Amino acid sequence: MFAMNSYFSVQYLAVLLPVTVVLYAVMPQKARRVVLLLASYAFFWAVSGKLLVYLLASTLSIHLLGLWLSHLQEKGDRYVKTLPKEARKPAKAKSLRRQRAVMAFAVVLHVGILLTLKYSRFFITNVNALFQFFRSPFMLSVPAFLLPIGISFYTLQAVSYLFDVYRRKIPADHNLLRLALFMGFFPQIMEGPICRYSDTAAQLWEVPSLSWRNLTFGLQRILFGVMKKMVVADRLNILIQNVFTNYEAYDGFVTAIAVVCYTVQLYMDFSGTMDLVIGTAQIFGVKLPENFQRPFFSHTISEFWKRWHITLGTWFKDYIFYPLSMSKPLKKLTSHARKHLGNHFGPLISGSIALFCVWVCNGLWHGAGWHYLFFGMYHFVLILCGSLFEPLVIKVTGILHIRRDSAAYRGMQIVRTGLLVCVGELFFRAEGLRAGLIMFQKMFTDFSLAAFDDRSLFTIGMDKYDFLIVFLVMVLIFLISLQQEKGIVLRESIAARPLAIRFAVYYALILLIVIFGAYGAGYVPVDPIYAGF
Amino acid sequence: MERLIRILEDIQPEVDYSTCTDLVDGHYLDSLSIISLVAELEDEFDITIPTVEIITENFNSAESLWKMILRLQEDE
Numbered sequence: 001m002f003a004m005n006s007y008f009s010v011q012y013l014a015v016l017l018p019v020t021v022v023l024y025a026v027m028p029q030k031a032r033r034v035v036l037l038l039a040s041y042a043f044f045w046a047v048s049g050k051l052l053v054y055l056l057a058s059t060l061s062i063h064l065l066g067l068w069l070s071h072l073q074e075k076g077d078r079y080v081k082t083l084p085k086e087a088r089k090p091a092k093a094k095s096l097r098r099q100r101a102v103m104a105f106a107v108v109l110h111v112g113i114l115l116t117l118k119y120s121r122f123f124i125t126n127v128n129a130l131f132q133f134f135r136s137p138f139m140l141s142v143p144a145f146l147l148p149i150g151i152s153f154y155t156l157q158a159v160s161y162l163f164d165v166y167r168r169k170i171p172a173d174h175n176l177l178r179l180a181l182f183m184g185f186f187p188q189i190m191e192g193p194i195c196r197y198s199d200t201a202a203q204l205w206e207v208p209s210l211s212w213r214n215l216t217f218g219l220q221r222i223l224f225g226v227m228k229k230m231v232v233a234d235r236l237n238i239l240i241q242n243v244f245t246n247y248e249a250y251d252g253f254v255t256a257i258a259v260v261c262y263t264v265q266l267y268m269d270f271s272g273t274m275d276l277v278i279g280t281a282q283i284f285g286v287k288l289p290e291n292f293q294r295p296f297f298s299h300t301i302s303e304f305w306k307r308w309h310i311t312l313g314t315w316f317k318d319y320i321f322y323p324l325s326m327s328k329p330l331k332k333l334t335s336h337a338r339k340h341l342g343n344h345f346g347p348l349i350s351g352s353i354a355l356f357c358v359w360v361c362n363g364l365w366h367g368a369g370w371h372y373l374f375f376g377m378y379h380f381v382l383i384l385c386g387s388l389f390e391p392l393v394i395k396v397t398g399i400l401h402i403r404r405d406s407a408a409y410r411g412m413q414i415v416r417t418g419l420l421v422c423v424g425e426l427f428f429r430a431e432g433l434r435a436g437l438i439m440f441q442k443m444f445t446d447f448s449l450a451a452f453d454d455r456s457l458f459t460i461g462m463d464k465y466d467f468l469i470v471f472l473v474m475v476l477i478f479l480i481s482l483q484q485e486k487g488i489v490l491r492e493s494i495a496a497r498p499l500a501i502r503f504a505v506y507y508a509l510i511l512l513i514v515i516f517g518a519y520g521a522g523y524v525p526v527d528p529i530y531a532g533f
Numbered sequence: 534m535e536r537l538i539r540i541l542e543d544i545q546p547e548v549d550y551s552t553c554t555d556l557v558d559g560h561y562l563d564s565l566s567i568i569s570l571v572a573e574l575e576d577e578f579d580i581t582i583p584t585v586e587i588i589t590e591n592f593n594s595a596e597s598l599w600k601m602i603l604r605l606q607e608d609e
Contacts, residue, residue: 167585302563317564323584325568334572343544347569387565 004046007190007276008229013222016043016186021283025210032207033177036284040186044149047190051148054117058110059183062158063176065106066165070172072099099166106162114155117145122368150189152365156315157183161197163319170198178205187280191273193291193311200286208285220491221279223509227517228272231473235518236265238461244429247439252447254457255439261462263425264474267295270309294481299413301382301420312365316358325354344391352384359383371433378424469516534599540573541595550595557589567592574598580605 004011020039024032044052076095080088124140131138161182164170173179182201243250243258250258274291281288295308305313324330330350338346363376397404423440430436451457458464483490494505538550548561556562562570570592571582580602591601 167583169585303560318584321564322587325564326571326582326584326587331572331575334568335576338569338572343566343569347565347572351565351568 004043007187007273007280008226011046012043013226016046017280020186021210021215024207024284029207029209033181033205036185036204036207037177037181040181040184040189043186044184044189047149048146051146054113054148054151055154055184055189058113058154058158059180060176061109062106062161062183063173063179065102065162066172066179067174069099069102069162069165072102073168103162103166107159110155110158110162114151117147117151119364119368120145150191153192153194154183154189156194156312157196160194160315160319164197173197173201175205181205185281185286187277188288191270191277192309193274193277193289194315195289195311199289203286206285210283211285214282214285217491217495218279218281218283220506220509221282222276223279223506223513225272225275225277225279227473227509227513228268228275228477230513230517230519232470233265233269233272235462235466235470236261236268237518240265240429240461242461244431244435244439247431247435247442250442250460251451252443252445253449254451254460255442256447257457259422259426259439259443261470262429263422264470266425266429267292294485296418296421297414297481297485298417299410300386301379301417302386304417304421305379305383312362316362320361321354321358324357325350330354348384348387351387355383356380366428369432371427371430371436374433374436375424375428378427382420382424466518473512473516534595536577537574537599537602538595540570540577541598544569544573554594554596556594557592562592574602578602578606 004016006012016039020035023035023039027035041052044055072095076092076098080091080095083091120143124142128139128142131140161170161179165172173182178201181204182195182197185195185200185204188195240258240262243254244262247255271292278288278290289311291310293307293310295304298304298307325334325347330353334347334350337349340346341348359376359380360373361376362379363373366372366375394404397409402409426439427433427436430439458467462470480490494502541548541550544566545561548556553559553561557567567587571587574580575582582601582605586601586605591597
């Protein structure tokens, strides 16, 4: 059977993608849509087999529910227009109640499937632990559902589509094929970005002819992603696996190295995959939203989450944070609190209630485990503290005559944010919450440079050349990021150079992957990390 | 419009609202300021701002905010 487990597999890069591009290039416009959809379902089938039925059911369901909502809206509007002005408000409210009932059904259906498949095992295991604690003879059997690939991503897309129809931001789509492409487009189905219907559906339907610019720009971006994944993320894998699995055997120094390596790995794996995904879409003339904006240049944790996994953050903001904080009870609370606590602390109460819900969802979205919940709560507390103490920090820095816009202060903020992120990732990667806490404690109570002095650090999974290669590539990525922070679009400036220079850059990138890529004997490629969420 | 500028200055005084067109994109208004602003605008102008209106385009400048207020007043 034609199976694959990642966008970096030979089956994807050497078979599915080239075959799709060739078919796309030779087909007339209308048939190109079918090519993309068939490629998408072939990809899904190759990864998840018969579980494709979940994606098909979700697509059909949002199609029908969207049309139902649209029908209710049109019917309600028509009826309201026939009424005198004073009778319109209650009629509008009645129509809205019906639409809300459909929305509630839709959310329960889609989120319910996700919850059942992804969280029932976690939930029942914890219920059984409670039964055991109270010495109850009852035990629930733990289900073993198979998760279709990308369910956490496409469920959010499905819910956002229905919410946007409900809010009249977009009209319900009568075209099932277009909706199917929006839901299942193969480059983004596995790890996002989480797209909005208004961003990608029309683009996917356009299916322009293949252009040289789109093809070369797309391929460059794919190459850059492959480099990040194969040269850095895969090279770090064995060390990370060794230390996180046998955490009790290593001291605080090695633990700290592994934590930093994991943070780098996660960034390189996920942002590398996004480069590949966005590059693939670009070949077909589709501009997917960016998911990263150089997150390690952030000055605060709050800013970090505006630059890391951007489409997940904006999804939570648009469909959880604002709807909650703008709900009637919380709005009243804000108005009341502002009068008594002022403009800074007033909105903080309702804001933090909504923020708490966002971070519970964010933690659990990443996986069914207490350490994921802890990860969410950790970031909730950091962001809340950032807002709470901001006036105090402004006051103290003012008294001490510290310029908050000076390079030194900004640099300190960047380093501090990076360290806080690393600690969060420790709990994120740890084999459970207990393991995470032990590893965190070790970094303070069992810290020595012995592993560096006796060179045992270089025997855990990375020798000194591996460290050197990773370091040099990270310096390269830092320099590229620095240019991007200044607003320089490097690919455009490379494209404007003479042919010889352009090809020198491309060959350098290919050689970097071929020579320094961590593949073959002695390496274990990292599984696509975000695809597991 | 003057009432709106007064409210904005009350929430975030360090901005020139006659020229600034990136209140959200430039991080002058964060999500807490927006919560505060929405509550105040609803009280002051007797409107309801639905969640669907909380988009960057509506909150990026005093002018776009004013247009949204006028539109919502008409809808009420």
